[in-house]
Amino acid sequence: MTGPTDNDTPPAFPFPRTCPYRLPAEYNGLRESGPVSKVTLPTGKPAWILTRYDDVRKALLDPHLSSDRADPNFPMLVELARSDKDSTLSLAGMDAPEHTRARRAVVGEFTFRRMEALRPRVQEIVDECVDAMLAGPNPADLVKAMSFPVPSLVICELLGVSVADRDFFEDRTSRMLSMTLPPLTRQQAFFDLQTYLDELVTAKEKVPGDDLLSRQIAKGRKDRAYDHDALVDLAFLLLTAGHDTTGNMISLGMLALMETPELRARITGDPGSTPQVVEELLRYFTITDIITTRVAKENVEIGGQTIRAGEGVFALGGSANHDPDVFENPGELDVDRGARQHLAFGHGPHQCLGQSLARMELEIVYDTLLRRIPGLRPAVPAEDLPLKNDAAIFGLHELPVTW
Structure with missing residues (x-):
C-alpha cells in the first residue's frame, strides 16, 4: 500500500515524540499501511516520508535523490531566509562529484588512528566536567553539566577555537536549530555563527596552529585548491553536527543507563562491552530521525510509489531502526542483538563523517560517569522531563540528576 491519495489531506509532519523512550506512535502504523x-x-508544503528500513537505505544510496539545499524544492521544516538556503553547509549540501572530492579532502581528519590520538584529551575534558559537577549543587542538570560542555569543548579542540567562546556556540546553535523560534531569530543565530567562523578561518590563514582548520588550509594551498568559503562552511557543519547530536545522545543514553540496572551492570562489570551498548543506544533513540532529507531530481520509484522530480523526501532513520522486519522486538533495549547495521549515522555517501568521534565521546562519558558516580540517578521521573520536540534533533532540554 502507498498511503494517502491525492484527494486526502496529508497529515502534519513531523510527529512529536511523547516519551524519551518512544518514537512517534504513527511510525508503526505507517510501516504497515503506508510506508x-x-x-x-x-x-504548508507537501513531502514524502519513508518509514521502512529497506526503503530508507535505498533512498540514501539513490543518486537521483539530491542533498542540494540550494534547490528551491528542497524540503524545509521551517522557512529560511534565502541566504540561509544558499549555504551548502559544505558536505551536507553537496552531491557527487563535488561531494566526493570535498569529503576525500577532509576524511583523513576522522580516521580511527587520529580519533584514538584524541582520546586522552577527551578523557581529560570529561573528567573536568565530572569534577565541576561534583563540586556544584546536588541535584544538578546533566545537560548543562555534561551533555553540552563535552562535545562543545571537543569541537573547540578540533577546530582550534577558544574555550571562552563555548557559551556563545551553545546559545547560537540551540537558537538556529529550534523549530519554534521566529525565523529572524534563527537567521541572526546563523549569521552570528557564520561570521565568527569566517573570522576564525581568516585568523588561521595568517597564524596557523595544530588543528583541523589549519591543516585544511595548508593542504588546500599545497594542492592549489584552497577555498576560504568552503572551509568556513565545513567548520559550520562540524560545529553544528558534532555539538548538538552528541550532546543529546549523552543525555538520553545516560537516562537509559541510570534507569536500566542490567545496562548499567553491563558497563560497570565489563567496560569492554561499552561500544556494544553504545550501538544499541544509538539505534534505539536515533535522535537525528528527521534530518536525512532529499529532493528528487527526476522521477524515482521507492516502495512501489513514484516520487516525482521536484518532490521532497524525508528518510526516517528512527522508523527504519525500529522496523521489526530487521530488528526483532525493536522497542526493547537489547545489547546482544548486534545492531551495527543501524542507520543512526545515515547511510551511503553522506554517512556521518564524525561517527568515530561521536562513538568515542559516548563511550568515555558513559564509562566515566558510571565509574566515578555509581549512585547517579534521575532526580525526577522520566515522564516529567522536558522533551526537545522543538528542534530538528531530538533530546532533552534538562536532565536533573542526583547521587
Whole structure:
C-alpha cells in the first residue's frame, strides 16, 4: 500500500515524540499501511516520508535523490531566509562529484588512528566536567553539566577555537536549530555563527596552529585548491553536527543507563562491552530521525510509489531502526542483538563523517560517569522531563540528576 491519495489531506509532519523512550506512535502504523506516505510540513508544503528500513537505505544510496539545499524544492521544516538556503553547509549540501572530492579532502581528519590520538584529551575534558559537577549543587542538570560542555569543548579542540567562546556556540546553535523560534531569530543565530567562523578561518590563514582548520588550509594551498568559503562552511557543519547530536545522545543514553540496572551492570562489570551498548543506544533513540532529507531530481520509484522530480523526501532513520522486519522486538533495549547495521549515522555517501568521534565521546562519558558516580540517578521521573520536540534533533532540554 502507498498511503494517502491525492484527494486526502496529508497529515502534519513531523510527529512529536511523547516519551524519551518512544518514537512517534504513527511510525508503526505507517510501516504497515503506508510506508511511503505524503505529509504536510510546517511550511504548508507537501513531502514524502519513508518509514521502512529497506526503503530508507535505498533512498540514501539513490543518486537521483539530491542533498542540494540550494534547490528551491528542497524540503524545509521551517522557512529560511534565502541566504540561509544558499549555504551548502559544505558536505551536507553537496552531491557527487563535488561531494566526493570535498569529503576525500577532509576524511583523513576522522580516521580511527587520529580519533584514538584524541582520546586522552577527551578523557581529560570529561573528567573536568565530572569534577565541576561534583563540586556544584546536588541535584544538578546533566545537560548543562555534561551533555553540552563535552562535545562543545571537543569541537573547540578540533577546530582550534577558544574555550571562552563555548557559551556563545551553545546559545547560537540551540537558537538556529529550534523549530519554534521566529525565523529572524534563527537567521541572526546563523549569521552570528557564520561570521565568527569566517573570522576564525581568516585568523588561521595568517597564524596557523595544530588543528583541523589549519591543516585544511595548508593542504588546500599545497594542492592549489584552497577555498576560504568552503572551509568556513565545513567548520559550520562540524560545529553544528558534532555539538548538538552528541550532546543529546549523552543525555538520553545516560537516562537509559541510570534507569536500566542490567545496562548499567553491563558497563560497570565489563567496560569492554561499552561500544556494544553504545550501538544499541544509538539505534534505539536515533535522535537525528528527521534530518536525512532529499529532493528528487527526476522521477524515482521507492516502495512501489513514484516520487516525482521536484518532490521532497524525508528518510526516517528512527522508523527504519525500529522496523521489526530487521530488528526483532525493536522497542526493547537489547545489547546482544548486534545492531551495527543501524542507520543512526545515515547511510551511503553522506554517512556521518564524525561517527568515530561521536562513538568515542559516548563511550568515555558513559564509562566515566558510571565509574566515578555509581549512585547517579534521575532526580525526577522520566515522564516529567522536558522533551526537545522543538528542534530538528531530538533530546532533552534538562536532565536533573542526583547521587
